[in-house]
Amino acid sequence: MRLFPTTEKKNKKLCLLLMSLLIIVVLFSGCWDWMELNDITIISGIGLDETEEQGKIRLTVQVIRPAALSGGGGDTGGTKGGGGLGGDETQAVRLLTTTGETVFQAIRNLGTQASHRLFLSHTHVVVISREAAEKGIYRFIDFFARDTEPRPNIRVLIAEREAGEIMRHASGVESIPALGLYRAVQTAALNALAPDITLQDAKIRLASETTELVAPLTKLYVEEGIDGEKKTRVDVAGTAVFRGDKMVGTLNKKETRGLHWILDKVKTGIIVIEHAGGKQSLEIVKAESKITPEIRDNELVVKIKLDVNTILGDQQCVKILTEPDEIALLEEKQTAEIRTEITGAIKKAQELKADIFGFGDEFHRKYPEQWKKLEQHWVELFPGIKIELEIKSDIKGTGAIREPVYRLR
Amino acid sequence: MLRFLSRLRNLSFLLKEKNNDKNSNFKAQQLTADLNKNIKLFRQVLGDSSDVIIRQFKLARGGTSAALIFLDGLVDKKQINDHILRPLMVHSQTSFFGTLKKLKDSFIFIDDISELKDFGKIVSAVLEGKAVLLVDGSASALVIDVKGWEQRAIEEPDTEGGVRGPREGFTENIRTNIALLRRIIRDPALTFYHLRLGNKTKKDISIAYIKGVVRDSLIAEVKFRLNKIETDAVLESGYIEQLIDDNPFSPFPTIANSEKPDKVAAKLLEGRAAILVDGTPFVLTVPMLFIESFQHPEDYYVHPYFGTFMRWVRYISFALSILSPAYFVALSSFDHELIPTPLLISMAAAREGTPFPAVLEALLMIIVFEILREASIRMPRSFRAGGKYRRRPGDRTGGCICRSNRACYGDRYLPYCCRHFYCASSDRCRYNFALCSAFWSRSVRPVWCDHHTA
Incomplete structure (x- = not known):
């Protein structure tokens, strides 16, 4: 094969020119958005607060310092200096704080502090303070939904007090506090102690006409570290309930699990019941729920069918609980406990007039014709919905032993 | 620099020409009936090399003069002594009877023997390792094949390992290599077509193929391409590979090579042709497809599941080794x-x-x-x-x-x-450079740094 089919000098030159142009076009087209890894500052978490000055946003971002994470350096963020992030130079992250009129402006205002371009694709959590959330959350969310860098799986959390403080303190064992918080939300949700709400979930719930937003609650607590010093840590538990984009109340841990039962999101967890003079733990191994809305002569009814399997996880009494009669009793009490949790959650939600369960969407799907009328009055209708619970709960196992190893002598 | 290079080229050109002068005209020479003249002729052509041995002797205890010419190291001396010199000197008849036929027929106990007149051919036979018998009164010579030299034993090839399968590999000797293939494929259809390449090296080349399995046009093409080669030296099969390559500019090979007889045999059985070159254990097979780089006879020796798995491992690792640096760059600089x-x-x-x-x-x-x-x-x-x-x-x-x-x-x-x-x-270079840089910095730095130190 001949590279240049013509022998004429002129054409050869033209061919060479074209070839070199082609090579340049192919090889150099990537240069315009070339950004080396050490030219970006990775934001791991963002805290959003209201400033004292009306309408302004205070932004606290946690940026990763890779150098501190690679051997030597600070391998443990947030374990030094009385629970704070302490000795700044050895820390895996650094905090940058600024204010702005909007979230986007505030992020760009960080340009005066960050050494490199800020990079949002590896942001894991966005924490918004309760105070700010009560005034409306959408002004914080829109930027993260609209911008192309943040991922849809960012976890959205509500801080009991200041969001910036949450950014300052460590959670779990991760060296990057925001990553620890991200994992903590997932672990809490696994045990149905807090909802696991991603940015995508938040967008869907905000977009819905009736289904209201929920978000995990996070707060600081103080504990004594192994060196005897008081450390401030971050804790994720409970649910923030919204109406529209404004936070209106909270659910405690039990009510949070009630919410999860209805949403069919319980993966595991412990049900504690009092029985035979002690407390017995039952570990949830399977939970399935089904919601069926019904309209019965001008009354809205939601039928919730729940199927729960548990195993006996831990007993405090010395009675043999594995007898069929005892099991039946335990199952009965377990059913009652689940019923309490569900009704508690529903009662709270109805009090707050916030349809966090998505009942409205269920009615919409099943009764599209009637829904047009229902929709306009949903806020008034929701508190009046009648709930019919049908709980089937079984104890399927007793763990590695059947009878307690210790008996009264 | 350029002038120097061009001068060098001229010089080498001169050298080449000189060489050619000395050797090229010997083909025109003719043998005569005079033994002494013939010996002189050989001395002239073969020069004063110490490995040229010209043994002069008399037939049948003091009869006609004769001479045996061969190169030391290329022949088997035991055969020369026992099967050529001894019968000629002791048993042959006193008188010489005009032709060499009688000697050939009755007194030389060597299988491969021929009578030649062409001086050029006789000289190249000597260079190949054959012995030439000249007898006084004859204008032709007997060329006797007594080749025998030191060679490497059949060993396991270093370049192509394997867990299962034969361990033997080709050697530098083309005869051995042909035998290795013959031992695997015991079929009369296995054919070896012999030719010689290189004006100076005169390498033995053999095209191997199985008649009836291989496409005739392929063999014709291989023969055509090989016969068209005009070169001084063929030192290794790589020379041939590059001379007959389909597409010299392509980075992808179109000719495969292997050191393993079982691999070459497998390719012959698939209808390919092999080119064996004397002096190298690397045997060429044509044509080669890209996919052959991933195949190995061992794939067929092991269980098909495992063989298939290993092949996929090769495909995947090929993709990885080709693409991973690019992905690394793309991810770390852009995405x-x-x-x-x-x-x-x-x-x-x-x-x-x-x-x-x-x-x-x-x-x-x-x-x-x-x-x-x-x-x-x-x-x-x-x-x-x-x-x-x-x-x-x-x-x-x-x-x-x-x-x-x-x-x-x-x-x-x-x-x-x-x-x-x-x-x-x-x-040595490194030390020189190191010393140079040390001197350079010592002598230059003070000038630069004057205002800093002062």
Whole structure:
């Protein structure tokens, strides 16, 4: 094969020119958005607060310092200096704080502090303070939904007090506090102690006409570290309930699990019941729920069918609980406990007039014709919905032993 | 510089011509009936080389004069003494009877023997390792095949390993190689077509194929291409490969080579042709498809599941080795959002303090790998045997990659491979350069730094 089919000098030159142009076009087209890894500052978490000055946003971002994470350096963020992030130079992250009129402006205002371009694709959590959330959350969310860098799986959390403080303190064992918080939300949700709400979930719930937003609650607590010093840590538990984009109340841990039962999101967890003079733990191994809305002569009814399997996880009494009669009793009490949790959650939600369960969407799907009328009055209708619970709960196992190893002598 | 080079070229041209002058006209010479004249002729052509042996003797205890000419080292002396000299000197008849036929028929106990008149052919027979018998009164010579020289035994090839399958590999001797193929394919259809290449080297080349399996046009094409070769030297099958390649500009090979008889036999059975070249254990097979790079006879020796798995491993590792540096560059320079956060952090940590872009790092890495590879192949065995030197380069790089997840270690590891590179010559250069740079900095720096120090 001949590279240049013509022998004429002129054409050869033209061919060479074209070839070199082609090579340049192919090889150099990537240069315009070339950004080396050490030219970006990775934001791991963002805290959003209201400033004292009306309408302004205070932004606290946690940026990763890779150098501190690679051997030597600070391998443990947030374990030094009385629970704070302490000795700044050895820390895996650094905090940058600024204010702005909007979230986007505030992020760009960080340009005066960050050494490199800020990079949002590896942001894991966005924490918004309760105070700010009560005034409306959408002004914080829109930027993260609209911008192309943040991922849809960012976890959205509500801080009991200041969001910036949450950014300052460590959670779990991760060296990057925001990553620890991200994992903590997932672990809490696994045990149905807090909802696991991603940015995508938040967008869907905000977009819905009736289904209201929920978000995990996070707060600081103080504990004594192994060196005897008081450390401030971050804790994720409970649910923030919204109406529209404004936070209106909270659910405690039990009510949070009630919410999860209805949403069919319980993966595991412990049900504690009092029985035979002690407390017995039952570990949830399977939970399935089904919601069926019904309209019965001008009354809205939601039928919730729940199927729960548990195993006996831990007993405090010395009675043999594995007898069929005892099991039946335990199952009965377990059913009652689940019923309490569900009704508690529903009662709270109805009090707050916030349809966090998505009942409205269920009615919409099943009764599209009637829904047009229902929709306009949903806020008034929701508190009046009648709930019919049908709980089937079984104890399927007793763990590695059947009878307690210790008996009264 | 250019002038020097062109002068050099002229000079070499002259040298070549001189050589040609000396040797090219011998083909025109003719043998005569006079033995002494003939011997003189041989002396003239073969020169004063010490390995040329011209043994003069008399037939049948003092009869006609005769001479045996051969090259020391290329012939089997035992055969010459026992089967040529002894019968001729002791048993043959006194008188010479005009032709060499009687000698050939009755007194020389060697299988391959022929009577030649063409002086050029006789000389090349001597150079091949045959013995030439000249008898006074005859204008022709007997060319007797008594080839026999030291050769490597059949060994396991270094370049192509395997777990299961025959261990033997081709040697430098084409006869042995042909025998190795014959032993695998015992079929009369297995054919070897012989020819010689190289004006100076006159290499034995053999095209092997199985009649009825191979396409005739392929054999015709191979013969056509080989016969068209006009060259002075064929030192290795690589010469032939490059001379008959389909597409010399392509980086992809169109001719495969192997050291293993079972592999070549497998390809012959698939209808390919093999080209055996004397003096190298690498046998060429044509045509070659790209996919053959991933195939190995061992795939057929093991269980099909495992063979298929191994082949897929090869495909995948091919893709990985081709694409991974590119992916590394793409991810670390453009698409940071695609990297999992923990990996991103450790990559960013590794990049901290490196002044070069990832592209340069990746290129540097590839080049360093090439240097290490070249150094480890080319390094004299005595350096390697110690173990200490041998293990170092690979170990260090491998460990380094694992430990720090970084691509840029050229700065640290170049000195290592330099240390291993060749031996004395490069060492000497290095010292010279080191000394030069020391002198340079000593003499220049004070001038620059005057205002700093003052």
